[in-house]
Amino acid sequence: HTMLMGCVRRHLSFSARLQSNMPAWVIDQYGNNGVLRFTEEVIAPSINSASEVLIQVHAASLNPLDIAMRGGYGSKLFNLKRNLMSLGQNASEFPIILGRDVSGVVVDCGSGVTHFTPGDEVWAAIPPWKQGSLAGLVTLSEYEVSHKPSSLSHTEAASVPYVAATALSALVNAGGLNRDSCVDKRVLIIGASGGVGTFSIQLLKAWGAHVTVTCSHNAEGLVRGVGADDVVDYTAGDVADELGQLEKFDVILDNVGGDYEHWVMALLKPWSGAKYVTLVSPLLSSTDSMGLLEGWVHSGLALTQVAVKNMCNGVFYRWGFYAPDGPVLDEVSRLVDAGKILPVVEATFPFSNVPQAFEKLEGGHARGKTVINVV
Numbered sequence: 001h002t003m004l005m006g007c008v009r010r011h012l013s014f015s016a017r018l019q020s021n022m023p024a025w026v027i028d029q030y031g032n033n034g035v036l037r038f039t040e041e042v043i044a045p046s047i048n049s050a051s052e053v054l055i056q057v058h059a060a061s062l063n064p065l066d067i068a069m070r071g072g073y074g075s076k077l078f079n080l081k082r083n084l085m086s087l088g089q090n091a092s093e094f095p096i097i098l099g100r101d102v103s104g105v106v107v108d109c110g111s112g113v114t115h116f117t118p119g120d121e122v123w124a125a126i127p128p129w130k131q132g133s134l135a136g137l138v139t140l141s142e143y144e145v146s147h148k149p150s151s152l153s154h155t156e157a158a159s160v161p162y163v164a165a166t167a168l169s170a171l172v173n174a175g176g177l178n179r180d181s182c183v184d185k186r187v188l189i190i191g192a193s194g195g196v197g198t199f200s201i202q203l204l205k206a207w208g209a210h211v212t213v214t215c216s217h218n219a220e221g222l223v224r225g226v227g228a229d230d231v232v233d234y235t236a237g238d239v240a241d242e243l244g245q246l247e248k249f250d251v252i253l254d255n256v257g258g259d260y261e262h263w264v265m266a267l268l269k270p271w272s273g274a275k276y277v278t279l280v281s282p283l284l285s286s287t288d289s290m291g292l293l294e295g296w297v298h299s300g301l302a303l304t305q306v307a308v309k310n311m312c313n314g315v316f317y318r319w320g321f322y323a324p325d326g327p328v329l330d331e332v333s334r335l336v337d338a339g340k341i342l343p344v345v346e347a348t349f350p351f352s353n354v355p356q357a358f359e360k361l362e363g364g365h366a367r368g369k370t371v372i373n374v375v
Ligand code: NDP
Pocket: 063, 064, 065, 163, 166, 190, 191, 192, 193, 194, 195, 196, 197, 214, 215, 216, 234, 255, 256, 279, 280, 281, 320, 321, 322, 364, 365, 366, 367, 368
């Protein structure tokens, strides 16, 4: 068996090195769905540094960021990162491959990789400045990759990494929560029926928190099914009034933004370290419209102003962001294999129907995740 696996790994590694082209959905300019182009002739990535792993993509999933990036969102900041990574050699970012989640199999490893070998089943959230998973192959640093939960298929696994990395970064780094500090904590999730929300409910319940959520009426069964304790239908009546009647919260995770941040701060327990964390910040749109430096400064000043005002009222105001983190996914993998977190896949599309998957996501009202089976 060991000899056979060795042969298979050598073969995979050899064929990956020989392969020079791969199939992918690319964009050559920013725009609407019409810019998505399928090609069999993208140059396949290969191992460029000692810590890289090359992954054959089995499944990918879409996030709202893919739609935004297709239209050019974040391009100034992501191009800066791309240019830093390629030491300024790349004049153009195109063709760009979208897709921030991957579940697949390792086919080659850099000489310094210690945690993975060819043949390993892995999952990862791909940073937005790297080429994405709507392709046959993707390269990542081994620190961005994790062993996929053995209890999940590739389709199921691809639905988790990006929302998991985002939720963990927002709840832990910005919200100050962790698995040992959640018991007796009251958390409110605004906009809980999509990818980040359905994952966050399950994570917080696994950690012992009490979870209240807002969602549309027809998502109540879904959010209760993954563990929400209290559910407020934001489409029926006055959501502010209904939430205001509940006991106050230790942490609020806002997946919707807009008006919410002006009034939900009053739902936090004052002078107790309570935190509001929003995933909807103006940072990238400001750098897009004003340029990198002015956009950073403008966003930084706006953030400081709101944060100081709220600190005077005894609560913290923070921005949450996705952060690439393989070890964090190891922890999620354990929770998944222990049955504490289930994937929530709403729709699956074959690789030939990527534009239809984008259309589905653009329609809004997500109830979990949209996954693309690449092989
Ligand atoms: P999804 O599209 O999967 O889910 C959004 C959900 O919010 C939908 O189920 C939608 O359903 C619901 N919703 C919309 N309006 C409201 C409302 N007023 N009140 C309650 N629920 C509402 O998105 P994700 O979960 O993947 O991401 C959530 C947000 O976080 C997005 O805006 C995304 O761009 C952002 N994000 C930011 C990141 C960062 O690094 N800062 C990283 C990842 C995500 P319905 O309309 O039917 O109610």
